[in-house]
Amino acid sequence: MKLSELRDGEKGLIIEVRGNSALKNRLLSMGIVRGAEIKMVRNAPLKDPIEFELKGYFLSLRRSEAENVIVEVKE
């Protein structure tokens, strides 16, 4: 599923990072890489962007950007 589809508090394992090269490079440089664990923290009050937690820090991503990351829900 897409990273943007994770629900509040749900954790995922990143399987693939897509998107145009500029966006992809930025995602990768922020630690959004294959195999990383990422947790959905909350939606912004207007439902977009989304706050995630990964590698011990918090990151905001727009819904449209998070759609480029494919994850597998982790129990």
Place this chain on the structure above:
Amino acid sequence: MDFVDAIASARYELIGRILGKSVERTSRPKSFSDIVDIVLLDKYLGIPIFLTLMWTVFQFAFSISAPFSTAIDILFSSGSEWSKTIIQNEVLASLIGDGIFGGLGFILVFLPPIAFVFIALAILEDTGYLPRAAFVMDRAMTKVGLHGKSFIPMLLGFGCNVPAIMGCRTIENEADRKITIMVNPLMSCSARLPVYVLFAGAFFAGYEGFAITSMYLLGIVLAAIMATVIRKLFFGGEPSPLLMEIPDYSMPTLKNILTSAWIRVKIFLKKAATILFAGAIIIWFLSVFPWDATNGGEILENSYAASIGHAIEPVIAPLGFDWKAGVALFTGFVAKELVVGTLGILYGVESEEAIAEAIAVDFNPATALALMAITLIYLPCLAALGVLVRELGELKWVGLVIAYELLLAYIVAAIIVAIGGVIL
């Protein structure tokens, strides 16, 4: 998986291996920041809290700084009076009193709001709230071609466009920053208010609030349209990604806050003030010369400024304005509130009520509303133009701002007059 992907994965894999050997992770309890964010970024409370904070920032930046600006204004006005009484040569007295003291006063009144805005911005930045503000507002701002980080500079524009434009430096992406700077002058600053109050009071008695509010809304709508258009035409694509770290909250340090304010004040004084001072002297010259014809600056009708008003007249005549409005708009370019005083001088009256009566002869409700809209749109004031030059860097962008604003002001005024002609 491509090359970039492979490198990034390998790098993080290595990091993971090193961390695995050297760091022991225990489950982390909720930190102070986590708990604060549960409230501050809440689905329902997030926006009301955000707006309250922004209101506080706005009041701090503009209400608390206002007495300092007034003090500076009084200081330079008395300096101006004093120099005119002790200098015998009339031209020199006018140059020093009105040109130099007047010009300096006009520039330095911007220092308190600039300092206070940057104190407020530094507090928001150092505490860690700034990225959260972008997080809360991003959705709304990207809808109108801007970026989450554009919100605060746009809001500050309602107080004064000068620190607001300087505050756009908090937007990292160049396209997002330039677009935000270029539409910022459309946010109706407090200097436009006296013009609205005068015309709304004279022509929309009982509905003043409605007429004035419509100008603020007009500015917001035009800024949204222009941001979208400018992005489409000159930058292309979408606002830059909102890929940003949301840091832990932290205590701001006094030193950081004061340094940040001081740097901005210095930037304004060094770069903008030179342009502003030259501008103020030129405007002084145009308002009092030819010296004999204006009787030493007393008869504005005979000045070069009036000639400029007459030169503008053919352009604005179709909108229903004469040369007097032209002169008022010319001096209004220095500082928008001067439109009121200039009309007073040209109609030979002083009090606000008398000006209102005088303009009632030459204007009607439609042209009054059109002039309010023109005052909002037509040009950034001289001080705002100074920081636009400084912050945009390239003159082509400054040229674009001037061109679109003049054109937009004319179109909007024409529409208002046309609709007014049908209704009235």
